[in-house]
Amino acid sequence: MNWFWAKSLAAQIIWFMLPVLLIAQSVGFVATADERAKELREIALDEFVVRTTTAVLAIETTPSTYQDGLVGVMGTNYSRFWLSLEGPGDVNAWRRDAWRRLHQPLLRNGSEDTNPGGEADTEGADWGVLNNRALKSINRVENARWEPFELKTGEQVTQAQIAYLDDNCGAGLVAQMPDGRWLNAAFFKPPKAFLWKSPTIVTLVITTIVLSGLAIVVARRIALPMRRLTSAAESLGRGERNGHIPEEGPDDIRRTAVAFNQMQERLSRFLADRTAMLAAIGHDLRTPITTMRLRSEFVADAETKSRLLETIEEMQTITEATLELTQEQSIDEPTRPVDIAALVESICEDLADLGRDVHYIDNGIISYRCKPDSLRRAIRNLIENALRYGKQARVSVSSSEAGVNIQIDDSGPGIPDSEIERVFLPFVRLEESRNANTGGIGLGLAIARNIARAHGGDVLLKNLSEGLRVILHLPPIPDELTQRVATATAWGNSRKSA
Template sequence: MTRFLPKSLFGQVMLAIALALFLAQGLSAILLYRAQQQRQEALLINAVAFRLGSTLDDRRQEDRRRHRRRELAIERRMMPPIQPDETRQPGREAMLRNILADHGVTNVNIAVTERHPREDPFILEQLRQRPRLARRSDKWIDTPILVAAIRPQGTASPWAIVRMPIPQGSFWAIGGLLLNTVLLFIILVGGLAIVLRRITRPLAALTQRVDSFAETRALEGQLEPQGPQDMQRLILAHNRLEGRIAALLNEKDVMLGAIGHDLKTPLASLRVRIESVENSVERERMATTIEDITHTLDDILSLARVGRPTDPLEKTELGALTASVVEEYEDMGEPVTLGECERISLPIRATWLRRALRNLISNALRYGADAEISLCREKDEAVICIADHGPGIADADMDAMFQPFQRGDPSRNRGTGGAGLGLTLARAIAEQHGGQLALENRLDADGQICGLVAELRLPIHN
């Protein structure tokens, strides 16, 4: 159900306003219809009371009119006012009794029912005797009538009977309300649409700007303040925030560049000086330590620069790139094998992706003694799998392995695990390409851990 609802702020607000408006107008229509019915009912009963009161007065007069005497004579020959198969209506009888009492008519018997004109003996007799009335009966013969009868209590005088057509519910008022609803909807929703557009348009532009800045971290293309005052203040605050972030990043790059330069120079000098050490064992240890520091420094500087790459994206055949990295390890005699490898072309930064693959393969060799690499397509993703047969990683420690300087071996020796920046750098490179890096333990037939699988997933843009 929720998939059919609008996702944007503009659509959700407009839908909420439309539903609230139609709900309010719907309730108004129901209340109006009920009030109309009650008003018609009151008018009907008042008209019946007036007619009945007039009939009683006419009967007390000696000079009643001739046509009224004929109608009463007809009614005396008819059946009682309420037929055996008809149902009396106590509510209307009570209303009629109260109205007559207000006009001084008391101590009377009252009977009220609803009847179809074609079932009323008096109307049928009138139609038979008055042809002109019968010719005009098509307009009212199918409208139900209210039959009300009254006579003084304790007397055998004939019933005074009044027949009134029951007014049918008119939908003109509801139609007017519906028209009013449509006009109100057009005016209200149209005005709100203009206001919301002034809010959502700069908001959408600001969202695009945030996405752009997250990728490039460049200050070019900052938004000009637009929209309502609150939105303008938000854009100005965001522009200042971008400037501060860019300044901090520039300071970081300058600092890291200085650190790299200041450290690499003395390290190069140390390489030269250790050549004068006569003990070959000590000289080898010193060289290994210097090399370890140099690699760690390269990892730190690469991790710092990964968010701000200088080389552009280039269309690259991912299978060929993966195979070339595997060949590097095969040439060194490392137990690295290439499995299924599909042909997938993607816009990537080849240098950075090679670095990520080397880090993952090196980790697999370091902890699992071998590495199996494969490349396949899963829906709209290219998935590079690096699997080993090592001890795996405990589920509780899986997320921690992506943190800088975290590794399974407590040692920091390059031969047993290095500084713990390989996975961190590989994940940062994957995210730089809009992808992700995930780790999962391999299980054997008995459900025991028999290795680790690193999945590097990159989106395929059609």
């Protein structure tokens, strides 16, 4: 799971999309909330005007004896109505009185006539909150004033005046009744903080889940072909034949898979053609070599004859080695997991049984997926080189995160630093006698490095204070990668055959 969130393509897409989603949703919600709040304020104000118009009509059609009681029960949670003998007068004083009445319990709001002293019932009002609220609202509204307003009650129009209690959600209306008194109406409906309420959160959660699911699907559609391609490229570098990998996925990835398949086929054809050409050359050389051997038998001078036969023998040896090399390259050996430590130990034991001075240092079981027959030949060549030039060989195998190292130390004269890379060239020997019995034919290191590089590794040489150290390095092969290669190859081959 930690790997998924740290390295997965799906996780990276999700982590990239979620902040963008959150910002986009937040901006959208804020913009929508502002528009919605504005519409709600307009609706609430229209509702207040309609209720006030209804109140005017009801009071005009109600006997004066019942008017005060009627006004007292007209209030709602967000509005208050009361009758007064005087007009609105100073707008700020009226707003303060309206705020006070809005903060009183509903059934305690009546007209001034209900309190002979002209004081409204203020029992239960929070004067601290009221005064702060009124002061803030008065300070927020600049140049507050009464503005003319018409209340249409059927065919009749009642002249009124309107003022705002604050800058958003409160308003007041005063209208003169036929009997000379004034109907006062105050309204305040605070906005609701709906931006992060449960519907918004639920919407965000659902959107996040849906987009995360889509991101995972898209990422898997991209990542699966990429993993197959990566596995195939990795195994191709180790000399494995992958077959035809599936050419699917988005266009860019599909074209990459097509190009990889074409490259793989071209490389295979190139290697096959080169191997066939070298094999043909080596095979065709046998005939003239045999002819030369036969003709040399007719040479009368013994010394000349001996030299000719030695040259022919050397040519024969080189030709046979070339044929052996090309035949080995043409063999398509499958890779399989082996205990590489046991493989190296068996080579050392075989040479020790022949009386050679070989010492193997056991470091336990080391499993590795390789071409065991090819690797066996490379290791044997390196150990035999150490025995030929250094008289003895100390062999060990170690494993780490960097891969597997097969180390061979000898006690010979070493190799000049300037010649270390050149000795890997075919038929290059530092021993000047050209005697195959003392210096070989110069293919051992070349073959060993070719095999190592076919596995994705290399052969390295290092001079010691006494002797030479040879390291055959093999890179790590994750088991997961190997399984992916096998699955992708089998699936691609089955589709191709179908």
